[in-house]
Amino acid sequence: MSKNDTLYILDSYGLIYRAYYAFINRPLINKNGENISAIFGFFRNFYRILKDYNPNFILAALDSRTPTFRHNLFEQYKATRQKTPDDLYAQIPIIEEILTALGIPVLRVDGYEADDIIATLVTECKNKDFQCRILSGDKDLMQLITDTTLMLKPDRAGGGWELIDRDVVLSEWGVEPEQMIDMLSLVGDSSDNIPGVKGIGEKTAYKLLSDYKTLDNIYENINDIKGAVQQKLSDGKDLAYFSKKLVELCCNVPISTSIEDYKLVSPDYISAARILERVGAYAVAKSYYAKTESENSQKTENTNNIKSYSEKKDESSQLTQNSGNYKSIHDINELHSIIEEIIQKGFCAFDLETDGLNPHQAHMAGFSICFEEGKSYYVPFTSAEKDTFEAPNYIAKNDAIKILNDIFSNETMKVITHNGKFDYQVLRANGLSKPKCKFIDTMIAAWLLNPDQNSFSLGTLS
CATH class of the missing domain: 3.30.420.10 (Ribonuclease H-like superfamily/Ribonuclease H)
Known part of the structure; x- marks a missing residue:
């Protein structure tokens, strides 16, 4: 493979939740009274990936529908999270349907989170000399960032992507990407109900990791750490290493496919656009119809089989009326x-x-x-x-x-x-x-x- 080959991996549920809550104060409701905020936001952002980055290799990673190995380790893992809202939950099968219609592989492995699938694919990218781009805003995935693996985070304006590299992680979190595991092991993560070390906050964790670099090195030199911090670390050692087991991503998920299987070949934008129309996301559907026209016009001047969106809308009035x-x-x-x-x-x-x-x-x-x-x-x-x-x-x-x-x-x-x-x-x-x-x-x-x-x-x- 060429050194220019890049695998784009969607942290699907993270992007779906982000899209849904972006419209939480003014949800998008279709004519049937159904919330389509997640569908609209997800595929608006996804269109920008197709348009701005033109990925050759891409897939969507999803969480297991059954308990993961972390739930087996810690029954209270993510127990503090609220139940997925019903009107969001109803949109997930439709998003999967549209991804499948586009020809985007959807990868889910029982017992593992999407983050573990992503970590495994990042490892494969390193072994095969691929670049990698993780589409997510999840801090848990920042531990994977290297010179060849970067993160693309949806921007606040909605519709663009912000590049997260080593320098951004260091600037925003005060540690290097490879230190994110140990940092979260110390401070915990309330969103995932990971305990961390009681009494150790971000400021103290940053100082410790700045001085000692790793969790192992902190405990090897615990006698050099003075005062209350030493006592807190000593009391919380078991919890620190237990938290690390929960935070550290699995890089050997049993995946039956390989990077080469995720090559994007002739994506079916028309089928995706029709499903988007079906659910009432007309503005996003228009973008995917336009994407079809753009790609076909580059390939051939014979576009008799591809109608403009306005022509298509007029000619498909019967379909629109009988949705x-x-x-x-x-x-x-x-x-x-x-x-x-x-x-x-x-x-x-x-x-x-x-x-x-x-x-x-x-x-x-x-x-x-x-x-x-x-x-x-x-x-x-x-x-x-x-x-x-x-x-x-x-x-x-x-x-x-x-x-x-x-x-x-x-x-x-x-x-x-x-x-x-x-x-x-x-x-x-x-x-x-x-x-x-x-x-x-x-x-x-x-x-x-x-x-x-x-x-x-x-x-x-x-």
Whole structure:
């Protein structure tokens, strides 16, 4: 790989929360009365990344939906945090759906936080001579900053990004990036309920780390530290090292993909824009339509298949008027009812969402299913039998597979897919019985009609 190659990693939940709370005093509400602040803010900021940095390699890291190893170490880890607001929680599956539509890999690993995934990828970047840019404002990730790994933080104005390097960390926090672990081990972190050493504040921690550089060196020289500070450090030694276990990021998360899998190829801006329109984020949708026009105009003068936003809006008035009924399903009984209705219809369109591109290693995140125009459902689910962390009303993966068997094992069913081979391989690897239904694959159909076409994504074909 070239030394100019750069991997951009989204700290997804951090950016989602930041976008939501940026509008907390004046939330953005669509015509259906739904809060879309997080969707709007997240994809407005993401558009600026695409526009200003033109990333070649990019992915979105997400937290585990199940308890992490830190919860196993410390039951009260993050226990002081307030529950995610319902109107924010409802936006997360839609954000994941749009990222998937764009072709942005979404990576989640059970038992690990997004920060650990990011740390693991930063390590891989170092080994492969990649530059790395972490899209986040989280101080916990500043421990990863080096000369080749920098942070991009959303600016306060909204829409731009502030570069955080070693000098910025030193200026704002008084320590070098590699000292952030030990600094937080001493002072603790109330946002994550990390205890630290009782009585040691930031000013004292900065002085100690300035003099002794590391936590280990502080305790090796504790006899040279005088007065009350020595006593506090002595009393709090166990808590300091326990806190360090919580603060220090894991750099060896078992990830089934590699940096090369995160190359951004022909992002489907049209599909993303249509979903943004669907939820009422029209201003952001306009940016993604414009992005399509810009990229296509650079590639070819033949733009007959790409309409301007104003032309598209006029010609799609019927679609705008019938925006459809799209719903996220979290109740297993409701899903049973939907599947029964689909079986009565005899056909459905199906699309599986995963966290990777390798069908033998990807983990399932959910699926979309549709059986009549303007009426579609998205079913996110967990990998555990019971969801015990952050998503109390998601359907368990194993339960979802059992229900899907009712469709795929039915000989009278027709299931319409796009790149259905991928979905088939992932579903089979996760316990789906051998299907007996009839498959119709629109990607294969498109290839048969025009095998010389450059792209067979749904956005391009539609």
